Amino acid sequence: MxxxxxxxxxxxxxxxxxxxxxxxxxxxxxxxxxxxxxxxxxxxxxxxxxxxxxxxxxxxxxxxxxxxxxxxxxxxxxxxxxxxxxxxxxxxxxxxxxxxxxxxxxxxxxxxxxxxxxxxxxxxxxxxxxxxxxxxxxxxxxxxxxxxxxxxxxxxxxxxxxxxxxxxxxxxxxxxxPESIEDYLTFGYIPxxxxxxxxxxxxxxxxxxxxxxxxxxxxxxxxxYWDLPWQANETLSSQEIEEELIERLKEAVEIRMEAEVPLGAFLSGGVDSGAIVAMMSQLQSTPVNTCSIGFDVPEFNETDFAKLVADRYQTNHNVEMVNHEDFDLIDKLIDIYDEPYADSSALPTYRVCELARKHVTVALSGDGGDELFAGYRRYRLHMAEQALRDKIPLSIRKPIFSVLGKLYPKLDWAPQFLRAKTTFQSLALSSSEAYLNSMSKLRVDERENLYSKRFLDKLNGYNSGEVFKRLLKGKSFDDPLKEVQYLDYKTWITGDINTKVDRASMAHGLEVRVPFLDHQFIEWAFKVPSSANLYKGEGKAALKKQLESHVPHDNLYRKKMGFSVPLAEWLRGPLKDKLRSLITSEAFMATGIFQSEKINIMLEDHLANKKNHADSLWTLMMLGLFIERESAK
CATH class of the missing domain: 3.60.20.10 (Aminohydrolase, N-terminal nucleophile (Ntn) domain)
Structure with missing residues (x-):
């Protein structure tokens, strides 16, 4: 590396x-x-x-x-x-x-x-x-x-x-x-x-x-010179999945284990990292070096689940606890990523790379499993919405749900079944447009509400929906789940996941290898039918089924936690002053991107706990940090 x-x-x-x-x-x-x-x-x-x-x-x-x-x-x-x-x-x-x-x-x-x-x-x-x-x-x-x-x-x-x-x-x-600003505020990174x-x-x-x-x-x-096999019509049978999945994954792991320096793996306690450690343990005679970090907040701490895998395979397990108010890294993120980057999991990723480098020079990661086998909750929600879209013609859906989407308030604080604004908006759209809407850090209506007329003129009609349109040009997907997985590979995987891990690992001189992103494994696994990946409400069902004899049951079937930090609390508490200073600063407003009064309304609504704008405000804060650094040069 x-x-x-x-x-x-x-x-x-x-x-x-x-x-x-x-x-x-x-x-x-x-x-x-x-x-x-x-x-x-x-x-x-x-x-x-x-x-x-x-x-x-x-x-x-x-x-x-x-x-x-x-x-x-x-x-x-x-x-x-x-x-x-x-x-x-x-x-x-x-x-x-x-x-x-x-x-x-x-x-x-x-x-x-x-x-x-x-x-x-x-x-x-x-x-x-x-x-x-x-x-x-x-x-x-x-x-x-x-x-x-x-x-x-x-x-x-x-x-x-x-x-x-x-x-x-x-x-x-x-x-x-200007188009990069629009894309950043949509995706949280620049595709x-x-x-x-x-x-x-x-x-x-x-x-x-x-x-x-x-x-x-x-x-x-x-x-x-290469693309995902989006045109593939054939799908794998249950027998092919049962006979080949583990062996193909194991082979993708094995070819990534060559090194003349210490080798190990990240172990989060989830399905994918557990699978990688299980395969490595079966491929080498000595214990695998594993690295985990935990938080001092129980709902964000997965170390007990990581220990289940570590104990099963008797790994050389290394754990460090991180203070949940670990803010020192925030100012480093712009130096590491060079441009605005709003994935807050960059903070724990940096820390786990820092920990791993103390013990190994090469680490294998479980990244990519959720995208390949449909593990994210957003895939299940998208397909539930898609079932409704398929039943109602667009000519009927668009006028009805567009109006409902505009009128319905944004209720982030409410129970899930009441948070219908994004759903109503998505039901008025095509499958790919709806997916972008649900994935956006700031939805199109939220972005346009914040933009100044001057900035809208600079955009000249451009919006980040063009990113998906360009990627889908000339392509037609019979399976809407495969379509959004494809889009994730072309945007999320490269722009967010791989960028996050590359910069965080290389900041410590650590090489990270990703078996789930082996192109031959992907070419095979992309043919797993969506009905096998999303089965009876269970994401990643095909993978989990084949891992049952390799990874503890609690790791496979517990609720997905994710590698996250308590953003809403941070931004109302210890990061409140930093947030305010960055997104209301003279340099930030001098860009002419935003209307200052609209920024202030969003900020005050969040601070008063009227609404949860955590993702949006973190995205704006990281843009503010970038602008501050640029203005100082």
Missing amino acids: CGISGIFSFDSDFVIDSELLKSMNNAQAHRGPNGQGYHIKPGIGLGHRRLSVIDLAGGHQPLYNADKSVVVVFNGEIFNHHDLAKELTALGYNFQTHSDTETIVHAWQEWGVDCVHHFRGMFAFILWDSIKKELFVARDRLGVKPLHYSLLSNGSVIFGSELKVLRQHPLCPNTIN DPKTIFSDVFKLEAGYYLHLKQNENSKELIPIQ
């Missing part, structure tokens, strides 16, 4: 500023504390920060082929590199190292841009071929590892694992993109390919860039 950076020019005579490249690369020193390396020639400069995990002696980067005509900097792991090395050796390539990085250069020599189809892993890499004068930049299929880029005014292109790398360059654009800044982008998961030097065209056109 590492950090990569680069400067490329379409002009082969362009002189690379070596000191500038080093400054860019060193901005991500936390990602690679074990060393750095550079390749600098006219028209191309590559930088690398290394966290040593495989081939400690020989895996230094940049890494070259035999005649040094091909060079690569790489962040991630190619988990099938042994098989690839055998295949490439048989084709006549000589390997000088045992590093998975070397498979990339030889795979490029043999297969060109098709090399990505041969890789099984998590990766972002920048490869330069000095004979072909071609730059090849690729990101893994599920977006586990990040990559940012921007075409500058001088015609050069800059790359970096994190946004802070690009921002070291004096020509990096720094104008905030790929946008960043907070106009003309600065994230390479989307499953895409690559192929740039050629000394050609007239200087366009950056990302090309998609």
Whole structure:
């Protein structure tokens, strides 16, 4: 696991500023504390920060082929590199190292841009071929590892694992993109390919860039090489699920257990982390190193459930308790994420990565199980609403439920059956529109109520519903659950989950591997029928059924707790002053995004306990923190 950076020019005579490249690369020193390396020639400069995990002696980067005509900097792991090395050796390539990085250069020599189809892993890499004068930049299929880029005014292109790398360059654009603000307030993060800044982008998961030097065209056109199997019509039978699920999961875990440094796993007490620890324990003869954190508030503490799995498999279990008023990290979040990011579970994720790094250098995670096997409560609610949508034509639903959605008050404090405002709104929409409405940090009516006329003019009619429309263009789903799972993979997984874990882990020099995000496992498991995943009101039913002999019953069938913090209480109590100062500050209001009186009404209603605006206010507060940092630069 590492950090990569680069400067490329379409002009082969362009002189690379070596000191500038080093400054860019060193901005991500936390990602690679074990060393750095550079390749600098006219028209191309590559930088690398290394966290040593495989081939400690020989895996230094940049890494070259035999005649040094091909060079690569790489962040991630190619988990099938042994098989690839055998295949490439048989084709006549000589390997000088045992590093998975070397498979990339030889795979490029043999297969060109098709090399990505041969890789099984998590990766972002920048490869330069000095004979072909071609730059090849690729990101893994599920977006586990990040990559940012921007075409500058001088015609050069800059790359970096994190946004802070690009921002070291004096020509990096720094104008905030109004559409990114709208997307952020909707999702709580900025979905790929946008960043907070106009003309600065994230390479989307499953895409690559192929740039050629000394050609007239200087366009950056990302090309998609992989997608989830959304077109698959076949579904798996009960027998296939029973016979294959555990073995396929175990295989996805096994290929992620290679390391020359201490290896372990996160253990939250939930289904997915319990499954990963169970598989690891069956695959190695020594006890698994497991790490859990707990809170001093019982309703947020899962350590007793984590202990059930740890005791069953006799793991080397490490637990730390976190004070529920652990606010010191909040100011660090903008430094870690580089742009507004509103998932409050980033706080405990940072702490569990901090704990894990004390004991291991590589940790396996259970992320991705809920999205693949429909474990979230929101999936069940969506399908319940969808049953009503299917019975009533849109021409009838839209006018009736639109009016009800506008008239019905937002009753966050009320029992669940009375919280109908979002439901009424969703019933007036299509399946994907309804899902976006229910997932939004601030719903479209709430956002538009807060926006100033000046900002609405800047948006020029844009709203974040365009994110889903773009992803669904040309696609048709017979199964509405598969449709929203697909959307989660394209937005939530990459923009929220993977971003959260990558930045939190790399802040501590920790590598995290995610078996549930193995693309071969996903291609198989995405064919599990929705009726098997959501069965008699039980989410993740197919997975839980097959795990019954591997994970304690209480872990499988208890109510899902989630990795959360007491936001509403924080924002009415110890964070009240910080919240108020950030979202009513001069810098915040000087952006011209919001109407100050509308912000104040939301704030005071929450503080007076009239309404629960915790998610919305936390989202605004993190935007305020970003704006404060930017205004100070």
